[in-house]
Amino acid sequence: DIQLTQSPSFLSASVGDRVTITCRASQDIKNYLAWYQQKPGKAPKVLIYGASTLQSGVPLRFRGSGSGTEFTLTITSLQPEDFATYSCQQLNTYPPYTFGQGTKLEIK
């Protein structure tokens, strides 16, 4: 099965900062990667799919890039509502649709 490794696991930043989260796949998944944001007690919300396509309604400060085995989620100019946990997920041709372990973004 394909494994996803996110880094860092924890990230401390301030409002207005630019942050980058990395997701590495154990094998080539082309661009079959999605990013989710999750707040405590809530279901995840999709931000990015196809590695770089912004889901409708998601602010332009969220940007996804990468292909193959290395992917990044960048948030430019952090807003207070962006402090949450971010997870990547691979949706290659067949299941399992593995998630990364998550990155918790906290206010510095």
Add this chain to the structure above:
Amino acid sequence: EVQLAESGGESIQPGGSLRLSCAVSGLSVSDNSMNWVRQAPGKGLEWVSVSQSGGGKYYAESLEGRFTISRDTSKNVVYLQMDRLRVDDTAVYFCARAVIDLWTGSYFDYWGQGTLVTVSP
């Protein structure tokens, strides 16, 4: 409006069985890829199982054949039958619809609010 609502979570002893339900409105479970995802307390998301529109069913290897996914198209409900439950199955269980598009990218767009399963002696 699409809504997914899980139910059936409760506290149960190890070795027991439980059936979770995901009642869906606004889309047809028979025409969609319906998934179960779980999240243990303080941990990350773990994909559990999928019931595909074409009838295929897949499971996470870690489940070791203990869980079974099914759907009732007349009620528009997806189920997760969980047998031989273990302490490490304790988690919030979410159901989610997957958009499967090999051209533009796949993703889970609609999620329920989750139901808590606690397995404890």
